[in-house]
Amino acid sequence: MNCLFSCLGLIVGLVPNLVFASPSAPVRNYGLVIHGGAGVISRSELTPEREAEYRARLAEALDAGYAVLDRGGPALEAVIAAVNILEDSPLFNAGKGSVLNADGICELDASVMEGRTLGAGAVAGVHHIKNPVNLARDVMEHSGHVMLIGEGAEQFARTRGYEMIPADYFQTEHRRQQLLKAKELEKVKATKSALLQPEETYLLRQFKWGTVGCVALDRAGDLAAGTSTGGMTNKKFGRIGDTPVVGAGTYANNATCAVSATGWGEFFIRTSVAHDISAQMEYAGRTVTEAARATLAKVGTLGGDGGVIVLDARGNVAMEFNSPGMYRGHRFVGQSRYVAIYPDAPKP
């Protein structure tokens, strides 16, 4: 299968705009899908200027990942390139611009997985790593382990030559204000419990999301996935969500699909979201869209929400969410770049 895709990859590399009509041939030969978080994205808060900033950064991330694939680079490399752009932008809840925990510190999680080898790497609760997704990859490739947490993960980073970034690099005024609001709301919630106003419920939900991620398919037919986050505003007690949990926030298997998730992490862990999508394709023969919808419906039944991006080895894409919006986009060979935020965005 890989061999077949590799051969097709070579041919398509020479004739990049060739369109395959046969259903067994790849629909899209190589490309990537990204998300910048799902959640309560309100049209009133997102001014046209701000929306343009988001769109520009998503486009930049797509182009960075696409460039890797276009020159024949591996899917994981493309994932890293795209996620790094989103981590480095203060707009998204990952790397710089991450939300603050209850102690006012950014506490970062990330994971990656490769579809060909089923290799995976993850870090959770790091404070001084500029691009946690890169460290997750180094965990996969150089630690002999899959998941490293806290200061131990940073000790490992030092052995790999990582610079320890001061905590204030990650913090933005916007996130400081969000933490203050979250702490106020926590007091309100503690006193009147179930009697929250709709606006308060809205805010509480808003504090739960935001993650960035990418899934990619390279010319060799290999899939990869990666996800990076600052987690949940005002989080306490070393809480981690689904992002660094392989099988929940991230999964990749050439035989099925690559998945990156974003949403209310607790529900995504309990549903093993990323692996559940892969398992439906493996055991029930479902498509990326059928599988993504069925898994999100389970999350919804439990009371959670969020979204997923899914890509299979033939280039079929699902970008599903049961939240009011999801920053998302894709770019594939021979097709124009697609970027969207709201559910009613025109289809690609």
Place this chain on the structure above:
Amino acid sequence: MNCLFSCLGLIVGLVPNLVFASPSAPVRNYGLVIHGGAGVISRSELTPEREAEYRARLAEALDAGYAVLDRGGPALEAVIAAVNILEDSPLFNAGKGSVLNADGICELDASVMEGRTLGAGAVAGVHHIKNPVNLARDVMEHSGHVMLIGEGAEQFARTRGYEMIPADYFQTEHRRQQLLKAKELEKVKATKSALLQPEETYLLRQFKWGTVGCVALDRAGDLAAGTSTGGMTNKKFGRIGDTPVVGAGTYANNATCAVSATGWGEFFIRTSVAHDISAQMEYAGRTVTEAARATLAKVGTLGGDGGVIVLDARGNVAMEFNSPGMYRGHRFVGQSRYVAIYPDAPKP
């Protein structure tokens, strides 16, 4: 379905030795399955006296969990009771008697999951919690989160009134010797890499395993699972394995099964072992045994090994492993207690 089981539970409670012949009725109405770790268990090292100690402790754990179920207690309560016996025994790699990390400290992980609610809780990298599986349950029931790591998890424990146990409570001379051996072997490995003697390879593999776990089915027809571990001897960098990863080391869903895993954690995370077994039952209609074998075969293909215990809501049990042995056993209403270690043990 639960309601049906509840009614049957009441009837069977009154007539405990009743055996159901119909395939749609529960085979075993309530009971539990435990493991005390899979791995390289050698008949030459395990003297008859030592083997008797292991068997006695496994039997004690089975009886403790069974007593909870027999008096109508919930499955999760039985899981906690059984796992606590194994955590408190210095024989097993969980709680007291856990292996030492590279710094000579016991670093503990645990998780639990309930099949009815799909509620889950996990802690990773705690140093001062006598029974980590209890804290995992408190995370599920009282934190609003699923996974807490490191010092944060211990801060949460303090808010729940946990006593902080001195680090030396967990340590045993046997584990100190194992750490010394592992460190020696690490030096050998660093100098001659692939040229390890069979005995060295044997030791290296031995350092990777050992975990305790339980899956239970209560009179109400609810499933639960729990797993607890000290992880891997000489582990570094805040490494965590599959035990605290919901979907890898632990999963429970009344619609499918409850699973607790033990083995080389990295491979178990990459295969999402516990959820993969559940998914095969959900999407491919496989039995507990078919699903457990297929998932362990995937682990084996990647180069890993270990074992799983699986229990469905009709009381069907799988205790599968692809390692030389697994401490294991079960006790069900109307049946005698079963305890085994080696693959050639008589079937129950």
